[in-house]
Structure formats: structure tokens, C-alpha cells
Amino acid sequence: MNRRIAAWTIAAVAVLGLTACSGSPAAEDDTSNEAGDSAPVEETNTDQSVEDACGIxxxxxxxxxxxxxxxxTTGATDPQTTVDQFSTVVDAFGEAADSVDNAxxxxxxxxxxEDFAALGDVLSKVLIDQDLTAAEGMTTITADLTESATALQELCS
Structure with a gap:
């Protein structure tokens, strides 16, 4: 039962992180925030703008x-399948990062x-190795994931 609680907690963190970083960018014609737009949008070392990269x-x-x-996420039917499915999601994040040139x-x-990969490691330890002590680092992982997802969302909006 404790294994399911730990796995559910990990899954909840993952879903929150995914929700935070899957938001849509702000519309181009939104001019209500022009005063705060003092930073250049494009990187000087690449032709790909932030907007274009976020669009990808x-x-x-x-x-x-x-x-x-x-x-x-409970791993009730097959813990290895759960870990493998989560790894596929983590790999999709890596592929997304590799698909853009904007630094x-x-x-x-x-x-x-990287934060989702750390979460996947914990999920594997809890479900496969049945090491519930691995979930002790969830506070740090949660904070890191929230911070990185929020930073991406702010960059792309």
C-alpha cells in the first residue's frame, strides 16, 4: 500500500509539472505588456527566435x-510497464530539447x-526496487520541477 501512495505522489508531481510546461504561448497581438518587453526576443548566436523555438x-x-x-501510475498491473511508459515521456522531453536551436x-x-528524469529514477526505485526511502527526495525534485517548468512557461508566454 505504501508503494502505491509513493507512486501516486510521484505521478501527481509529474502531471503538475507537465501541466505547467504545456501551456500555450501568449498571442503576438497582445500589446498590454509592451512596457515590460525590454529584453531582445532573439538570441544573437542563432537565427531561431524564442517564439519559433517555443512553437516547436x-x-x-x-x-x-x-x-x-x-x-x-499506481503500477498495480505491471510496475515495469509503468516505468517504461514514464521513460517514454521523459525521452520525449529530451527530444523536444534537441529539436530546437535557440539556446x-x-x-x-x-x-x-532533467527534472523529469530524476522523477523517473525515483519512480523506478519505488515501483521496481520497492525502495520507499527513494521518495524522501521528492520535496527537492518537486521544487526543481516546479521551478524549471515555470521558467519554461514564462519564457514561452
């Missing part, structure tokens, strides 16, 4: 979000990917 990354993250909603968006997406 966000749909991939939304697809990963859809795939994550199909995962049996800012790549860095932000890579940070989310």
Missing part, C-alpha cells in the same frame, strides 16, 4: 502530456527534461 517545443510537450495521462529554449526544456 510546446506541441511536443503537449503530446508528452497526453501520453503521460495514459500511464498506470534559451533549449536550456529551459533541458532543465525540465
Amino acid at each position: 517545443v510546446l506541441p511536443k510537450l503537449q503530446d508528452a502530456n497526453a501520453a503521460a495521462s495514459e500511464i498506470d 534559451e529554449v533549449k536550456e529551459a526544456t533541458s532543465a525540465v527534461h
Whole structure:
């Protein structure tokens, strides 16, 4: 029973993180925030703008979000299948990061990917190894995931 609680907690954190970073970018014609737009939008070392990179990354993250909603997060039927499905979602984050050239968006997406990979490691330890002590680091992982997902969402909005 404790294994299910730990797995459910991990799944809840994953879903919250996916929800945070799968938001849509703000509309281009929104001029209500012009005063705060003092930073340049494009990176000087690449031709790909933040907006263009976000346009590539966000749909991939939304697809990963859809795939994550199909995962049996309790691991009740087959813990290995649950871990494998979560790994597929984590890999999708890595592929999303690799698909863009804009350094800012790549860095932000890579940070989310790394945090989800850490979450996947904990999920594997809890479900496969039945090591409930692995869930003790969830506070740090949750904070890191929230921070990286929020940073990506802010960059892309």
C-alpha cells in the first residue's frame, strides 16, 4: 500500500509539472505588456527566435502530456510497464530539447527534461526496487520541477 501512495505522489508531481510546461504561448497581438518587453526576443548566436523555438517545443510537450495521462501510475498491473511508459515521456522531453536551436529554449526544456528524469529514477526505485526511502527526495525534485517548468512557461508566454 505504501508503494502505491509513493507512486501516486510521484505521478501527481509529474502531471503538475507537465501541466505547467504545456501551456500555450501568449498571442503576438497582445500589446498590454509592451512596457515590460525590454529584453531582445532573439538570441544573437542563432537565427531561431524564442517564439519559433517555443512553437516547436510546446506541441511536443503537449503530446508528452497526453501520453503521460495514459500511464498506470499506481503500477498495480505491471510496475515495469509503468516505468517504461514514464521513460517514454521523459525521452520525449529530451527530444523536444534537441529539436530546437535557440539556446534559451533549449536550456529551459533541458532543465525540465532533467527534472523529469530524476522523477523517473525515483519512480523506478519505488515501483521496481520497492525502495520507499527513494521518495524522501521528492520535496527537492518537486521544487526543481516546479521551478524549471515555470521558467519554461514564462519564457514561452
